[in-house]
Amino acid sequence: MSAxxxxxxxxxxxxxxxxxxxxxxxxxxxxxxDLGVPHQEAGHPWHGLVHALADQWxxxxxxxxxxxxxxxxxxxxxxMFKLIERIDHLFLLLNGAxxxxxxxxxxxxxxxxxxxxxxxxxxAQVVYAGTFxxxxxxxxxMWRYAARQGGLLSATADQSQVRSITKQYSFGPLLYLxxxxxxxxxxxxxxxxCIGLAVFFAIPSNLLQRTPAI
Amino acid sequence: MSAxxxxxxxxxxxxxxxxxxxxxxxxxxxxxxDLGVPHQEAGHPWHGLVHALADQWxxxxxxxxxxxxxxxxxxxxxxMFKLIERIDHLFLLLNGAxxxxxxxxxxxxxxxxxxxxxxxxxxAQVVYAGTFxxxxxxxxxMWRYAARQGGLLSATADQSQVRSITKQYSFGPLLYLxxxxxxxxxxxxxxxxCIGLAVFFAIPSNLLQRTPAI
Amino acid sequence: MSAxxxxxxxxxxxxxxxxxxxxxxxxxxxxxxDLGVPHQEAGHPWHGLVHALADQWxxxxxxxxxxxxxxxxxxxxxxMFKLIERIDHLFLLLNGAxxxxxxxxxxxxxxxxxxxxxxxxxxAQVVYAGTFxxxxxxxxxMWRYAARQGGLLSATADQSQVRSITKQYSFGPLLYLxxxxxxxxxxxxxxxxCIGLAVFFAIPSNLLQRTPAI
Amino acid sequence: MSAxxxxxxxxxxxxxxxxxxxxxxxxxxxxxxDLGVPHQEAGHPWHGLVHALADQWxxxxxxxxxxxxxxxxxxxxxxMFKLIERIDHLFLLLNGAxxxxxxxxxxxxxxxxxxxxxxxxxxAQVVYAGTFxxxxxxxxxMWRYAARQGGLLSATADQSQVRSITKQYSFGPLLYLxxxxxxxxxxxxxxxxCIGLAVFFAIPSNLLQRTPAI
Numbered sequence: 074m075s076a077x078x079x080x081x082x083x084x085x086x087x088x089x090x091x092x093x094x095x096x097x098x099x100x101x102x103x104x105x106x107d108l109g110v111p112h113q114e115a116g117h118p119w120h121g122l123v124h125a126l127a128d129q130w131x132x133x134x135x136x137x138x139x140x141x142x143x144x145x146x147x148x149x150x151x152x153m154f155k156l157i158e159r160i161d162h163l164f165l166l167l168n169g170a171x172x173x174x175x176x177x178x179x180x181x182x183x184x185x186x187x188x189x190x191x192x193x194x195x196x197a198q199v200v201y202a203g204t205f206x207x208x209x210x211x212x213x214x215m216w217r218y219a220a221r222q223g224g225l226l227s228a229t230a231d232q233s234q235v236r237s238i239t240k241q242y243s244f245g246p247l248l249y250l251x252x253x254x255x256x257x258x259x260x261x262x263x264x265x266x267c268i269g270l271a272v273f274f275a276i277p278s279n280l281l282q283r284t285p286a287i
Numbered sequence: 288m289s290a291x292x293x294x295x296x297x298x299x300x301x302x303x304x305x306x307x308x309x310x311x312x313x314x315x316x317x318x319x320x321d322l323g324v325p326h327q328e329a330g331h332p333w334h335g336l337v338h339a340l341a342d343q344w345x346x347x348x349x350x351x352x353x354x355x356x357x358x359x360x361x362x363x364x365x366x367m368f369k370l371i372e373r374i375d376h377l378f379l380l381l382n383g384a385x386x387x388x389x390x391x392x393x394x395x396x397x398x399x400x401x402x403x404x405x406x407x408x409x410x411a412q413v414v415y416a417g418t419f420x421x422x423x424x425x426x427x428x429m430w431r432y433a434a435r436q437g438g439l440l441s442a443t444a445d446q447s448q449v450r451s452i453t454k455q456y457s458f459g460p461l462l463y464l465x466x467x468x469x470x471x472x473x474x475x476x477x478x479x480x481c482i483g484l485a486v487f488f489a490i491p492s493n494l495l496q497r498t499p500a501i
Numbered sequence: 502m503s504a505x506x507x508x509x510x511x512x513x514x515x516x517x518x519x520x521x522x523x524x525x526x527x528x529x530x531x532x533x534x535d536l537g538v539p540h541q542e543a544g545h546p547w548h549g550l551v552h553a554l555a556d557q558w559x560x561x562x563x564x565x566x567x568x569x570x571x572x573x574x575x576x577x578x579x580x581m582f583k584l585i586e587r588i589d590h591l592f593l594l595l596n597g598a599x600x601x602x603x604x605x606x607x608x609x610x611x612x613x614x615x616x617x618x619x620x621x622x623x624x625a626q627v628v629y630a631g632t633f634x635x636x637x638x639x640x641x642x643m644w645r646y647a648a649r650q651g652g653l654l655s656a657t658a659d660q661s662q663v664r665s666i667t668k669q670y671s672f673g674p675l676l677y678l679x680x681x682x683x684x685x686x687x688x689x690x691x692x693x694x695c696i697g698l699a700v701f702f703a704i705p706s707n708l709l710q711r712t713p714a715i
Numbered sequence: 716m717s718a719x720x721x722x723x724x725x726x727x728x729x730x731x732x733x734x735x736x737x738x739x740x741x742x743x744x745x746x747x748x749d750l751g752v753p754h755q756e757a758g759h760p761w762h763g764l765v766h767a768l769a770d771q772w773x774x775x776x777x778x779x780x781x782x783x784x785x786x787x788x789x790x791x792x793x794x795m796f797k798l799i800e801r802i803d804h805l806f807l808l809l810n811g812a813x814x815x816x817x818x819x820x821x822x823x824x825x826x827x828x829x830x831x832x833x834x835x836x837x838x839a840q841v842v843y844a845g846t847f848x849x850x851x852x853x854x855x856x857m858w859r860y861a862a863r864q865g866g867l868l869s870a871t872a873d874q875s876q877v878r879s880i881t882k883q884y885s886f887g888p889l890l891y892l893x894x895x896x897x898x899x900x901x902x903x904x905x906x907x908x909c910i911g912l913a914v915f916f917a918i919p920s921n922l923l924q925r926t927p928a929i
Contacts, residue, residue, distance in 0.1 A: 088304060088365055090730060095312030098737030099527075101818065102745065103316065108822040110829050122826075122835035126842075140818075144811040148804070151730055162362070166489060169358040176315065176354075180322040184336075187324050193336035200340075275808060302518060302579055309526030313741075317530065376576070380703060383572040390529065390568075394536040398550075401538050407550035414554075516732060516793055523740030531744065590790070594917060597786040604743070604782075608750040612764075615752050621764035628768075 089168065090154050096172045097150070101143045103179045104136055107186060135186040138264075139178050141271045142205060146175065149212065156235075157219050158227040167215045174208045189260065198260035202253040202267055209245040216242050245274075303382065304368050310386045311364070315357045317393045318350055321400060349400040349415075352478075353392050355485045356419060360389065363426065370449075371433050372441040381429045388422045403474065412474035416467040416481055423459040430456050459488075517596065518582055524600045525578070529571045531607045532564055535614060563614040566692075567606050569699045574603065574636060581640075584663075585647050586655040595643045602636045617688065626688035627681070630695055634677040641670050673702075731810060732796050738814045739792070743785045745821045746778055749828060777828040780906075781820050783913045784847060788817065791854065798877075799861050800869040809857045816850045831902065840902035841895070844909055848891040855884050887916075 109132075111125035150171075160168075181204040188197035219225040220235050248270055256263035323346075325339035364385075374382075395418040402411035433439040434449050462484055470477035537560075539553035578599075588596075609632040616625035647653040648663050676698055684691035751774075753767035792813075802810075823846040830839035861867040862877050890912055898905035 088308065088368075091305060091733060092308045092312055092361060092365075094730065094734045095309055095523075095737055096316055098734055099313050099316040099741050100319075101814070102738055102741040103320070105742075105818045105822055106320075106745070106748075108819070110822070110825045112829075113833075122830060122838040126838075137815075140815050141811075144808075144814075147734060148807055151734075154730075165362055166358075169355075172315070172358075173351075173354050176319045177322070180319055180324070183324045187326075188336060191327075196336040196340075302522065302582075305519060306522045306526055306575060306579075309523055309737075310530055313527050313530040314533075317534070320534075379576055380572075383569075386529070386572075387565075387568050390533045391536070394533055394538070397538045401540075402550060405541075410550040410554075516736065516796075519733060520736045520740055520789060520793075523737055524744055527741050527744040528747075531748070534748075593790055594786075597783075600743070600786075601779075601782050604747045605750070608747055608752070611752045615754075616764060619755075624764040624768075 086154065086157060086160060089160055089165065090151075093150060093168060093172060094147075097143060097147050097175055100176045100178060101140060101147075104139050104143075104182060107179065107183045108132060108136060131189045132186040135182045135189070138268055138271055139182040141275055142267075143175060143178055145271060145274045146171075146208060146212070153212075153216055153219070156227055156230050156238075157225050159225045161225065164215065164218060164225060167211060167218060171208065171211045171215065174204060174211060177204055185264075189264070194260040195256060195258075198256040198263050199253070202249065202256045202263050205267060205270075206246065206249040206253045209249045213242050213246055300368065300371060300374060303374055303379065304365075307364060307382060307386060308361075311357060311361050311389055314390045314392060315354060315361075318353050318357075318396060321393065321397045322346060322350060345403045346400040349396045349403070352482055352485055353396040355489055356481075357389060357392055359485060359488045360385075360422060360426070367426075367430055367433070370441055370444050370452075371439050373439045375439065378429065378432060378439060381425060381432060385422065385425045385429065388418060388425060391418055399478075403478070408474040409470060409472075412470040412477050413467070416463065416470045416477050419481060419484075420460065420463040420467045423463045427456050427460055514582065514585060514588060517588055517593065518579075521578060521596060521600060522575075525571060525575050525603055528604045528606060529568060529575075532567050532571075532610060535607065535611045536560060536564060559617045560614040563610045563617070566696055566699055567610040569703055570633060570695075571603060571606055573699060573702045574599075574640070577640065581644060581647070584655055584658050584666075585653050587653045589653065592643065592646060592653060595639060595646060599636065599639045599643065602632060602639060605632055613692075617692070622688040623684060623686075626684040626691050630677065630681040630684045630691050633695060633698075634674065634681045637673040637677045641674055644670050728796065728799060728802060731802055731807065732793075735792060735810060735814060736789075739785060739789050739817055742818045742820060743782060743789075746781050746785075746824060749821065749825045750774060750778060773831045774828040777824045777831070780910055780913055781824040783917055784909075785817060785820055787913060787916045788850060788854070795854075795858055795861070798869055798872050798880075799867050801867045803867065806857065806860060806867060809853060809860060813850065813853045813857065816846060816853060819846055827906075831906070836902040837898060837900075840898040840905050844891065844895040844898045844905050847909060847912075848888065848895045851887040851891045855888055858884050 108129075111122065111129065113125075181201045184197045185201040188194050217239065220239060226235065248266075252263050252266040252270065255266060322343075325336065325343065327339075395415045398411045399415040402408050431453065434453060440449065462480075466477050466480040466484065469480060536557075539550065539557065541553075609629045612625045613629040616622050645667065648667060654663065676694075680691050680694040680698065683694060750771075753764065753771065755767075823843045826839045827843040830836050859881065862881060868877065890908075894905050894908040894912065897908060
């Protein structure tokens with residue numbers, strides 16, 4: 074486990090990254106399947122395609138938010154793996170749980186888009202913010218497991234940098250927990266918090282003097 | 288075939304792994320397409336989104352089970368290829384048969400989710416457990432073909448380790464054959480066995496002192 | 502263009518292969534989307550799930566045939582690229598045309614599955630066999646363009662081997678042209694020829710003393 | 716940032732390219748999902764499958780145009796990354812915006828195919844040409860950001876070649892702006908311009924003595 078086979082260890086991480094990239098790429102592209110073309114229905118007055126598209130604004134807003142959130146998650150996944158050198162079976166399972174949650178995002182997005190203008194909007198937003206909260210929790214668990222006694226990290230990883238990242242990553246779950254809890258009171262405020270978080274995490278870190286986190 | 292071109296052999300395995308990863312990544316993500324958003328139908332009483340989602344529990348259960356089973360299959364595929372150095376045409380075909388079965392999982396999952404609460408549930412569970420049985424059989428055939436006289440394995444693979452893996456892998460088909468046969472008597476018991484097997488194979492091997500197997 | 506940058510040339514081929522693998526992996530997995538779950542319709546007598554699945558035999562047969570044909574195409578694409586070292590813009594376009602045809606296979610497969618038991622079956626089989634014929638023609642054009650004066654091949658490629666492959670590859674279009682023309686007379690015979698060709702091309706070459714070809 | 720870790724920088728670019736390839740491969744394959752099989756509807760006269768397929772010509776034309784446009788975009792993305800050695804957070808976001816637009820192409824294509832023969836065709840073509848215009852703008856922004864003071868380019872990139880590419884790339888947005896503006900006057904002319912641009916950008920550059928651009 075020490076020095077004999079670094080190339081094999083390299084290859085192992087590479088295939089996990091490639092598989093994760095594949096799942097994330099398919100999930101982020103499937104989001105667009107929910108952007109249905111509006112049909113002109115017989116017997117209904119038709120106010121034109123522009124109006125029909127404008128009426129679908131919740132679908133586009135949910136699409137943009139979910140795309141940005143998955144993209145930020147991919148950037149973080151990518152940054153985490155730059156520090157990781159080895160993987161083990163439990164880490165594979167945690168990564169699998171993260172991928173499962175990412176593949177659920179298109180479903181949660183459809184749910185939100187369909188119910189955001191209806192009376193059940195709070196339930197839909199609870200599911201939506203809950204999916205993001207679960208993603209933030211699993212992502213944190215992955216990092217903490219990898220960094221625990223430096224278990225899976227590269228030998229060249231700086232310990233003070235590792236502690237700094239651990240501290241920064243722990244804000245993500247707290248912020249998404251807030252959004253999740255607010256969803257039980259107001260779907261709109263919770264959604265606004267989710268939008269704010271996605272934009273905040275997407276801003277280049279050199280503008281905010283921090284490392285990207287979720 | 289001996290030493291002249293190791294880089295080309297390396298590249299060959301790499302592209303087969305990448306293609307397999309692509310197919311598995313798409314199949315595992317397409318599972319989520321079956322998670323339809325419940326619609327409020329005109330003329331039907333509406334008990335709210337929470338009830339509607341709760342009524343879909345078979346869809347979520349089947350989704351989780353299929354996701355976990357494909358994930359475990361990917362982990363095993365990944366572990367097998369760490370020992371494989373060369374591929375030939377018949378091995379490509381066996382791998383193709385495994386990919387075919389993996390792409391059938393979303394269909395078998397939809398079938399199970401739709402019929403698990405109906406009178407035809409046994410037929411649906413026979414198809415579902417049968418798909419997993421076929422996956423276990425083809426996976427075993429791949430390993431045995433690769434290990435036969437060490438044909439496709441890395442020259443550094445330890446023969447006693449290879450025999451040990453062959454022995455462990457042979458339990459997968461037997462266990463899934465049991466689940467398959469039980470499906471003709473009770474869909475629920477067969478499904479419970481499938482859940483148990485997926486969880487068992489997913490548990491980190493260091494907790495059970497064994498190599499992952501299917 | 503001669504010797505200065507071999508690593509960059511290597512990378513170029515690698516990304517084209519990865520992109521092609523991605524498209525082929527998605528297309529081969531999307532085939533399974535056509536395997537719809539049979540629904541029990543109100544007002545219709547229901548003979549059970551087993552009968553309903555058995556009635557869908559054309560869908561399963563078309564699925565298997567299309568999966569095998571795309572898989573054989575991937576194997577051939579993979580074998581071709583083992584001999585190719587450089588790519589140019591026209592080769593990228595030819596590869597793009599091949600990918601376009603491969604992404605059309607799920608559509609042609611759905612068409613065939615829906616019409617094989619109806620009066621318009623000949624039209625559907627003309628489209629289906631025509632798609633395979635076009636794939637074989639474009640694949641041949643790629644090989645001939647790459648091998649022309651050894652333009653894109655590895656410097657180590659043996660000229661007599663190259664001429665032998667060129668000769669063998671030229672049978673694919675002729676065989677698929679036959680299947681295509683028969684489709685105007687009999688859908689069933691043309692389909693049987695397509696099945697025979699897919700099985701023939703999939704058989705390991707050491708059993709037939711030939712190189713795989715389409 | 717200078718010489719200490721070239722292998723890590725290499726890997727970073729590699730994973731961004733692989734993720735981008737995955738998203739583009741899924742998006743280009745999802746285009747084919749819009750190619751629906753025509754169904755023989757009860758109560759409607761049926762003029763045969765050939766007529767039904769011929770009536771769908773706008774779907775096939777839109778499919779071909781969108782496939783070619785995404786393919787050309789992939790070729791350009793590929794060519795750009797041959798010159799790029801480093802990436803930063805803002806570049807990741809710009810690349811993310813490009814991927815978002817590429818995943819919108821199947822939606823814009825469906826919209827165009829459905830409305831090109833209806834009275835709202837201008838609105839549909841505004842969305843379609845607008846998507847391509849946005850892609851050309853974001854692609855240009857990526858290149859200009861990467862080339863700004865040679866920030867993200869390989870140290871071996873020739874400055875005069877870089878300035879020449881910058882000049883050539885700037886034509887793409889101007890040409891697509893023209894197509895976009897024409898869409899407000901005539902959907903057909905705007906669509907013809909889009910077809911012309913896709914064909915022009917796809918022609919091998921050695922025939923036109925220029926570098927591929929969008």
